[in-house]
Amino acid sequence: MMSRNSNSRGGFSLVELIVVIVIAGLVATAIFQILVSNQRIYTAQGESVRGQQTVRGAVEFLATELREISPRGGDILTMESDEIEVRAMRASALVCGRDGSDIFATALAGRIRPGDEVLVYFQEDPDTGNSDFWTTAEVTSESGSEQPQRCGDDPTRRYTLDNFADDSPTAIVDSGSLIRTWETVTYGLITQGGESFVGRIDSDGEEALIGPVEARRGLEFAYLDRNGDVTTDALEVRSIRITVRTLSQARDSGGRAIADSLSVLVTPRN
Missing domain, CATH: 3.30.700 (Glycoprotein, Type 4 Pilin)
Structure with missing residues (x-):
């Protein structure tokens, strides 16, 4: 009696390979879409x-x-x-005393220098705010001052103001007035x-x-x-x-x- 040996081969059939490729493609597409979606979210955020x-x-x-x-x-x-x-403020000082055409002031911001055109706050009547106004003037000189002139312990500068736009008397530039430069x-x-x-x-x-x-x-x-x-x-x-x-x-x-x-x-x- 003769016996016949049958040879069996291992591996995947063509159909199985196609299925694997399709599944891999779907997974890759899903991953790509997730990455694109995340990128859009990150960009939007x-x-x-x-x-x-x-x-x-x-x-x-x-x-x-x-x-x-x-x-x-x-x-x-x-x-x-x-x-x-606008006229934007760049430097300012608070007046704390005066001497004729000179004023004593302590710096609030920046530094006021000779040649600067400044705005000066005038107080014509201390009892009312209706007469107060701003006018322009020019700083013709600046120096240090050994007289505190009610500036307390703050450093005090002495300024000479001239060329007032309104020809206003310097005498009304009193303590508490503000002078400032602008651009x-x-x-x-x-x-x-x-x-x-x-x-x-x-x-x-x-x-x-x-x-x-x-x-x-x-x-x-x-x-x-x-x-x-x-x-x-x-x-x-x-x-x-x-x-x-x-x-x-x-x-x-x-x-x-x-x-x-x-x-x-x-x-x-x-």
Whole structure:
């Protein structure tokens, strides 16, 4: 009796190989989609954080600058919905005594030097604020002073003021008055590299400060009077609403462009 040996081969059939390839492709596709989705989420979150930082930084910077101006003192030179030109304070000193045409003052911020044009706060009647006003003058000399002149222990400087714009008598520059230097600055939108930034224009040229922001409505100013109504009279401005908006090219999960905005109401000094 003869026996027949049957040879059996191990391995995968063609159908099994096709199934494995299909499953591997599905798994790879799913992993790729997860990675792409995660990348979009990370990008969206990053753009959202950058947008928040941009609007906060821009609003805080502008609020700090505009809080120091005096609309009633003529510090607002021009005002538009998307830009404002002001006299920005750079150095200041508090008057604590006088001697003829000279005043004694202690520095509050920065340094006032000979040749500086300054704003001087006058008090014509100490009992009422209706007659107080600002006027311009020129510092013709500066020196140290050994006379405290009620400045306490603070370092005291002696300044000679001349060329008053209103020919006002120096005698009414009394203790408690403020003198300050300024520079003319415009705050608005500046285009740089095809993008819009909150920027500053001064005697040194234009400078992009914070951004990018939305191209057309990235920065808006609203000027309000004492009743909270919009005014076009710079002398009647009592508060300024600043609004900053950002708009990113990135999209959120709903396909919407990532945007952020922030508004703040600033009350300048009198």
